[in-house]
Amino acid sequence: AQSVTQLDSQVPVFEEAPVELRCNYSSSVSVYLFWYVQYPNQGLQLLLKYLSGSTLVESINGFEAEFNKSQTSFHLRKPSVHISDTAEYFCAVSASGGSYIPTFGRGTSLIVHP
Amino acid sequence: KAGVTQTPRYLIKTRGQQVTLSCSPISGHRSVSWYQQTPGQGLQFLFEYFSETQRNKGNFPGRFSGRQFSNSRSEMNVSTLELGDSALYLCASSLGAGMSMNTEAFFGQGTRLTVV
Numbered sequence: 337a338q339s340v341t342q343l344d345s346q347v348p349v350f351e352e353a354p355v356e357l358r359c360n361y362s363s364s365v366s367v368y369l370f371w372y373v374q375y376p377n378q379g380l381q382l383l384l385k386y387l388s389g390s391t392l393v394e395s396i397n398g399f400e401a402e403f404n405k406s407q408t409s410f411h412l413r414k415p416s417v418h419i420s421d422t423a424e425y426f427c428a429v430s431a432s433g434g435s436y437i438p439t440f441g442r443g444t445s446l447i448v449h450p
Numbered sequence: 451k452a453g454v455t456q457t458p459r460y461l462i463k464t465r466g467q468q469v470t471l472s473c474s475p476i477s478g479h480r481s482v483s484w485y486q487q488t489p490g491q492g493l494q495f496l497f498e499y500f501s502e503t504q505r506n507k508g509n510f511p512g513r514f515s516g517r518q519f520s521n522s523r524s525e526m527n528v529s530t531l532e533l534g535d536s537a538l539y540l541c542a543s544s545l546g547a548g549m550s551m552n553t554e555a556f557f558g559q560g561t562r563l564t565v566v
Contacts, residue, residue: 372557379454379540379557380493426493440485440493 338363338429342441350449351419357412357444359401359427366432369410371401374424374443383425386410387432422448452476454543454558462564468529471561475522475543481505482524483555484516487538496539499524500546528563536565 343358361367368387372380384395391403401412410427427441455474463469475482484496495508499518516526522543528535542555 377559379559380542381557382554385554438495440495442492 338367338431338439340427340429340439340441342425342427342444344444345442346445346447348447348449349417352416354415355413355417355421355446357425357427357446359410359412359441361408361410361427361429363408363429363431367429368432369401369403370428370430371395371399371410371412372426372428372440374426376423380426383412417446417448419448419450421446454541454556456539456541456558456561458561459559460562460564462566463531464566465531465533467531468527469531469563471526471528471539471541471563473524473526473541473543473558475524475541476556479543479545479556480522481544481546482518482522483542483544484524484526485540485542486510487540487560488536493540496526531565533565536563538562 341360370385371383386403394400430438481500483498498506518524538560540560542557544555
């Protein structure tokens with residue numbers, strides 16, 4: 337079984353400031369890791385994912401996340417946020433083999449102030 | 451191409467009633483998963499269907515059931531509704547079966563169910 341902990345329920349930040357949303361996981365097997373974003377009244381959209389290979393993964397809108405196996409973390413970062421980045425962000429994990437049941441974190445609300 | 455369509459968007463039901471939610475996946479996608487999202491519990495996996503077969507099931511009571519049709523459209527049914535079933539129900543579709551098959555899941559906008 338896996339579990340995901342998003343350490344911050346809410347992260348307020350000013351526009352153009354850097355931000356880090358933290359995600360830690362636990363699992364007895366190898367995992368795939370994901371970050372999803374949910375804008376108000378919308379479903380979830382995949383932001384980026386780690387399956388294998390390079391531990392640093394990037395999204396097209398400037399976010400990046402680094403898989404750290406020793407610290408069992410997959411923190412999401414952006415060097416300069418925009419007002420439009422205000423949303424709920426979910427970290428998720430699934431086992432990399434066999435049947436899966438994806439586990440989501442509770443979510444982190446990113447609030448970008450002008 | 452059209453995204454994942456969930457109907458209805460909003461629903462109000464009374465305790466004890468039953469409800470059916472519908473999800474039309476992206477054309478060509480064969481896998482449909484359902485999730486329940488609440489402020490207290492976050493996002494929880496309900497079940498996944500692939501080619502009309504339930505492949506995985508989360509930890510929900512038997513009142514929650516689903517099915518998938520030959521055109522990949524899926525329905526979720528909740529019987530004997532309880533107040534605690536009030537939630538946003540999200541459906542996701544993907545080409546293959548689940549995240550572990552290296553396929554992206556595309557989510558619909560959800561159905562907001564309120565039980566009174």
